[in-house]
Amino acid sequence: MRLIDADTYAAEMRRKQENCRIWKDSLDRGSETYARAEQSFITFVEAALTLKSQPTIDAIPVEWLRNIHKNSILTRNDMEFRDWLIEKWQKEQEANQ
Numbered sequence: 001m002r003l004i005d006a007d008t009y010a011a012e013m014r015r016k017q018e019n020c021r022i023w024k025d026s027l028d029r030g031s032e033t034y035a036r037a038e039q040s041f042i043t044f045v046e047a048a049l050t051l052k053s054q055p056t057i058d059a060i061p062v063e064w065l066r067n068i069h070k071n072s073i074l075t076r077n078d079m080e081f082r083d084w085l086i087e088k089w090q091k092e093q094e095a096n097q
Contacts, residue, residue: 002096003059006051013048017041062086 020041027034065082068074074082 003057006054010048010051013044013051016044017048020044062089 020037024034024037024041027037065086068082069079
């Protein structure tokens with residue numbers, strides 16, 4: 001499984017939608033190119049809607065794990081385990097790419 005930043009993806013889809021809208025607005029209605037621009041726009045809208053309808057999963061960001069010691073009481077062993085766990089997870093992610 002590959003986790004992504006869905007907010008970044010959604011922002012990119014909005015940017016692509018806006019670019020398609022600008023492209024479409026610059027064309028003559030009824031032309032073949034206009035139809036292509038309109039279909040491209042609809043495709044990016046559909047991609048954004050599909051993303052919104054996807055379920056979320058419980059996940060702990062690595063940065064949060066790295067910063068957990070700031071306002072809590074962690075032993076040295078706890079921090080070593082945390083670091084080992086992050087490193088193991090990162091190696092697994094690299095192997096799956």
